[in-house]
Amino acid sequence: MPKINDYVPIVGEDIIEELKIIGEKLKGKVVQHINSTSVGGGVAEILNRMIPLMNELGVDSRWDLIKGGEKFFQITKKFHNALHGMAVDITDEEFDVFLQVEDENIKTINFYGDIIFAHDPQTVALIKKKSDFGDSKKWIWRCHIDVSYPEPKVWNFIKQFVCQYNASVFSAPVFSQNLPIKQYLISPSIDPLSDKNKELPPEIINSVLDKHEIEKNKPVITQISRYDFLKDPVGVIEAFKLVRKHIDCQLILAGNTATDDPEHDKVLSKVKEKAANDPDIHILVIEPSNNDIEINALQRASDIIIQKSIREGFGLTVSEALWKKKPVIAGAVGGIPLQITHKYSGILTHTVEGTAYWIKQLLNSPEYARKLGENGHEHVKNNFLITRHLKDYILLFVYLYYNQDIIHL
Numbered sequence: 276m277p278k279i280n281d282y283v284p285i286v287g288e289d290i291i292e293e294l295k296i297i298g299e300k301l302k303g304k305v306v307q308h309i310n311s312t313s314v315g316g317g318v319a320e321i322l323n324r325m326i327p328l329m330n331e332l333g334v335d336s337r338w339d340l341i342k343g344g345e346k347f348f349q350i351t352k353k354f355h356n357a358l359h360g361m362a363v364d365i366t367d368e369e370f371d372v373f374l375q376v377e378d379e380n381i382k383t384i385n386f387y388g389d390i391i392f393a394h395d396p397q398t399v400a401l402i403k404k405k406s407d408f409g410d411s412k413k414w415i416w417r418c419h420i421d422v423s424y425p426e427p428k429v430w431n432f433i434k435q436f437v438c439q440y441n442a443s444v445f446s447a448p449v450f451s452q453n454l455p456i457k458q459y460l461i462s463p464s465i466d467p468l469s470d471k472n473k474e475l476p477p478e479i480i481n482s483v484l485d486k487h488e489i490e491k492n493k494p495v496i497t498q499i500s501r502y503d504f505l506k507d508p509v510g511v512i513e514a515f516k517l518v519r520k521h522i523d524c525q526l527i528l529a530g531n532t533a534t535d536d537p538e539h540d541k542v543l544s545k546v547k548e549k550a551a552n553d554p555d556i557h558i559l560v561i562e563p564s565n566n567d568i569e570i571n572a573l574q575r576a577s578d579i580i581i582q583k584s585i586r587e588g589f590g591l592t593v594s595e596a597l598w599k600k601k602p603v604i605a606g607a608v609g610g611i612p613l614q615i616t617h618k619y620s621g622i623l624t625h626t627v628e629g630t631a632y633w634i635k636q637l638l639n640s641p642e643y644a645r646k647l648g649e650n651g652h653e654h655v656k657n658n659f660l661i662t663r664h665l666k667d668y669i670l671l672f673v674y675l676y677y678n679q680d681i682i683h684l
């Protein structure tokens with residue numbers, strides 16, 4: 276596991292010194308993160324990297340999970356889709372089941388933190404416990420979803436709980452909501468020193484390609500994503516098929532499953548149906564034990580990375596690809612436009628045809644594609660590395676806990 280000083284060569288000494296100074300201000304306070312999965316998806320990805328570094332900076336950070344059965348996660352996946360603006364029908368019985376499971380978690384979770392940091396709708400009603408502690412704890416609700424146009428019934432249900440927190444955090448300005456509590460805009464981040472993002476020797480990249488029987492002399496187009504309709508893997512296959520009429524190339528779709536996402540199998544079988552055993556379409560489900568190095572290798576081996584999401588909270592996969600200086604073609608949704616300026620640091624698209632057009636353009640213009648990747652790398656370096664994220668969170672904790680600006684401490 277990297278140490279905080281290992282980031283000096285990437286971001287410079289000043290930034291690391293500053294983190295150490297502000298980390299000191301939280302000595303003796305415990306930050307307790309609570310979410311619904313430790314494996315799969317962006318939230319788990321970030322917490323796994325962030326918690327050890329926070330601890331090294333002196334911010335005692337710990338991580339707990341809520342428990343819920345299959346039915347609970349089916350309901351929370353519906354919430355997830357509805358908050359992303361999809362039309363979803365949720366019955367009163369489902370709202371009741373959600374609340375029952377939240378109540379069971381309230382009984383079993385030990386709320387030991389001075390700051391309770393609840394992530395996403397799955398944990399939102401834990402706030403019912405707040406009144407037991409008076410003002411002694413600060414409660415933050417962190418929303419990782421694009422809630423710019425939420426389905427009103429579900430948002431109103433979630434909102435009644437959000438309003439009771441001391442603060443909320445959203446990933447992008449466009450997601451901010453009309454709320455009576457403070458909203459902080461903090462975008463997610465990637466860790467440049469993680470197995471997912473560190474430099475890899477060519478032998479490792481080649482061995483991963485061999486393992487998955489991917490040809491080395493044909494352009495590779497890749498989308499890395501949970502198998503989720505909102506990531507539009509079927510649309511990626513359609514775009515690929517349009518391109519392949521003109522250019523010989525291969526497609527990799529690589530995904531894992533998050534334990535709180537029940538739709539994986541359904542989406543994966545649709546994807547396989549659409550691919551129809553095409554030998555140039557590699558549909559991979561990466562084993563958790565090898566996941567990070569393999570994803571890293573697949574991203575590095577790619578000529579183009581796609582993230583054709585229909586809705587997206589932030590899209591860590593975009594930052595990961597840009598960090599590796601890859602040209603990225605991505606849906607112009609959610610947090611993706613924060614990461615990509617069209618035709619400067621990547622390409623934003625809205626349709627299957629647009630995606631296919633740009634895949635062809637970039638395969639035919641490698642110099643332009645390289646420039647997009649380089650600009651993207653610079654942008655990620657300046658905005659979406661874990662060091663910036665650590666700073667934003669520590670400042671938020673200090674502000675909330677002491678209810679004053681750090682400069683007055």
Ligand code: UDP
Pocket residue numbers: 315316317318320471499500501529530531532561566567570588589590591592593595
């Ligand atoms: N990911 C992974 N293995 C996979 C598919 C995805 O490790 O097979 C990772 C991906 O590299 C990224 C995270 O899961 O770090 C997904 O985060 P993102 O914000 O892109 O989407 P989310 O799944 O949170 O909607």
